[in-house]
Amino acid sequence: MVPARRGDLFDPACPTRRLLDRVGTKWVAMIVKVLAEAGSPELGFAELERRIPGISHKMLSQTLRSLAADGLVDRRVEPSTPPRVHYRLTDLGRSLDEPLAALRDWAERHMGDIDDFAQRAPSG
């Protein structure tokens, strides 16, 4: 196997590329935002679901587990009945919120421009 050259985004084998793809999705962006901006340090599954309208049960579960597997969120099972699961950002996850916030911010700020442009030239 070709050794993965971490720093080289231009190497197709570079894991950083895959990471970039995992981390740029809208659900990651939204989950991280919600967790980062929640009043409390952690949120329950149901609360996350409530705060992210439109996300499906499965995608939330799946995305959270992927984030947990990458060490971006911490998963805590409360031994109640039925058990409740709580998630919180790790330091690493919090650090991801910075570039993600910049991206969300860009999207919010320039949505209008893009919309206008698409209006004018709907050629696709």
Place this chain on the structure above:
Amino acid sequence: MVPARRGDLFDPACPTRRLLDRVGTKWVAMIVKVLAEAGSPELGFAELERRIPGISHKMLSQTLRSLAADGLVDRRVEPSTPPRVHYRLTDLGRSLDEPLAALRDWAERHMGDIDDFAQRAPSG
């Protein structure tokens, strides 16, 4: 606070959400990077293809057209035979490189942490 206000992002109908998803993909990130960091203001299709190893013919074409439709790149057809097509970032596209660079940078910087974490807890 409860941000139903500028929480446009939290409305599933909000186009900013879709934009976020379009713009966070690895190919967009790489194309914008390549165009932003090219020596010349524009690059030909073939040159882009060469500079982004691993991208397929189709994905490059498709992504470029989507970027052009959003007004992020400019598409110029050189009337030669066969015609060559050149792409350059618009101002809007260049502005996107900033948050994208931050994200790429984060990915490069923290890839190691995530890798280490996954080693230790491969439960994911």
Place this chain on the structure above:
DNA sequence: CCAGCTGGTAACCAATAGTTACCTGATCAC
């Protein structure tokens, strides 16, 4: 007159996103 160039695209296959329905298993209403 056929091979070859460029960029695009149609046809197809593989991998995701998203939907629906169901599981667990303790508790409460009856």
Place this chain on the structure above:
DNA sequence: GTGATCAGGTAACTATTGGTTACCAGCTGG
């Protein structure tokens, strides 16, 4: 007791993407 109900997860599917391959236009050069 019976069973509806909670929370979170997941299996089974379908819809939508990503990605591969092969081909096209239409002029040029051998």
